[in-house]
Amino acid sequence: MKKYLAPLVAGFSIGVIENVPVLGNMACCILLPLASYYALVLDQKANKNYDYIPYSKGLLFGFLTGVFATAFGSLIDLLLTYVFKSNNFTVVANEFVKSLQDFPLDAQLKKQMTDTLLKAKDDIATYGFSFFYAVIFTLDQLFINSIFGSIGGLVGTKLINSSKDRNLNNPN
Amino acid sequence: MNRKIKIGLFLLITIWCLGFLVEFLTPLWDKLFYLIPYLKQNYSFVCHQDAHKLIKSGHYETLVCARCAGIYIGAFLAALANIFIAKKVTVKKEALFIGGAPMIFDSIATTFGLYPYFKTIAFLTGSLFGVVSFLYFYNAIIELLNEIRVKKH
Numbered sequence: 161m162k163k164y165l166a167p168l169v170a171g172f173s174i175g176v177i178e179n180v181p182v183l184g185n186m187a188c189c190i191l192l193p194l195a196s197y198y199a200l201v202l203d204q205k206a207n208k209n210y211d212y213i214p215y216s217k218g219l220l221f222g223f224l225t226g227v228f229a230t231a232f233g234s235l236i237d238l239l240l241t242y243v244f245k246s247n248n249f250t251v252v253a254n255e256f257v258k259s260l261q262d263f264p265l266d267a268q269l270k271k272q273m274t275d276t277l278l279k280a281k282d283d284i285a286t287y288g289f290s291f292f293y294a295v296i297f298t299l300d301q302l303f304i305n306s307i308f309g310s311i312g313g314l315v316g317t318k319l320i321n322s323s324k325d326r327n328l329n330n331p332n
Numbered sequence: 333m334n335r336k337i338k339i340g341l342f343l344l345i346t347i348w349c350l351g352f353l354v355e356f357l358t359p360l361w362d363k364l365f366y367l368i369p370y371l372k373q374n375y376s377f378v379c380h381q382d383a384h385k386l387i388k389s390g391h392y393e394t395l396v397c398a399r400c401a402g403i404y405i406g407a408f409l410a411a412l413a414n415i416f417i418a419k420k421v422t423v424k425k426e427a428l429f430i431g432g433a434p435m436i437f438d439s440i441a442t443t444f445g446l447y448p449y450f451k452t453i454a455f456l457t458g459s460l461f462g463v464v465s466f467l468y469f470y471n472a473i474i475e476l477l478n479e480i481r482v483k484k485h
Contacts, residue, residue: 178377214479215472215475215476215479216476216479216480218472218476219476248376249373252369252372252373252376253369256368256369256372262391263358263365263391265358265362265365266362269362269365269366273365273366273369277369296370296373297373300370300373300374300377301377303374304374304377304378305377308378311469314469314472314473314476315465315468315469315472317472317475318425318468318471318472318475319425321475322424322425
């Protein structure tokens with residue numbers, strides 16, 4: 161486990177940030193790739209090993225950063241939802257139900273969609289938990305975070321290694 | 333082998349782009365409508381989705397802002413062009429920062445009110461960053477594949 165302490169730390173940081181309003185929206189596209197890069201730097205510092213980083217390690221670290229970010233992020237989100245009985249989804253559901261009326265679509269389809277969303281929203285407002293929301297939210301976050309984490313890990317490895325390439329070419 | 337990777341990446345980016353353009357596709361197949369709340373939530377992880385920054389046409393709008401749409405469309409175009417370019421396009425780290433500079437400048441300038449938010453500028457600067465960052469990412473993928481090949485032999 162100690163081997164993967166750096167992605168765990170970086171993932172936890174992002175898991176917390178993901179639950180901060182406004183900042184949370186940028187967590188994935190900007191902060192998560194940066195966290196993957198940071199995990200690699202942190203690992204180098206912890207092990208005092210500044211050698212060339214294998215790309216497979218960069219990919220794994222990025223992926224794990226995304227997975228840990230999801231685990232902590234989802235847990236914190238579900239806890240906050242349970243306490244406040246409201247979250248971003250309840251706002252999105254409301255807005256979507258409103259905008260639904262403008263769509264030139266079948267009335268039955270609109271009703272089915274509205275019912276599903278309002279049921280999840282009501283469950284959150286009443287019990288602070290919706291199974292539909294919990295499953296969709298966690299899987300969703302896992303999918304997105306692991307992709308952006310892996311991208312960050314690969315790009316981060318290339319950024320770190322490119323400095324090493326330069327130092328090797330110009331030893332002075 | 334590289335061509336398969338190029339096509340694979342292109343397909344993945346195409347699916348990602350179709351995801352945030354899903355509202356525009358509902359007239360073609362109305363069952364796609366079921367995906368909208370799910371995808372809207374999905375893309376909220378990567379974009380603030382401010383209503384006045386989304387690209388709109390009639391009843392439909394993108395699920396990400398103009399800048400994010402630009403980044404993904406830029407990556408899509410670069411991935412498409414990359415399929416037909418046989419020569420390896422090497423992108424240095426400086427190019428990544430230079431490609432991202434206009435987008436960062438635009439983002440900071442509009443945030444601090446130097447000039448208003450223009451969807452066209454946000455989209456174009458985002459596209460430039462999307463093209464450069466895709467090529468940089470593609471170079472990293474090639475390095476990863478080379479590493480795997482070396483390990484196998």
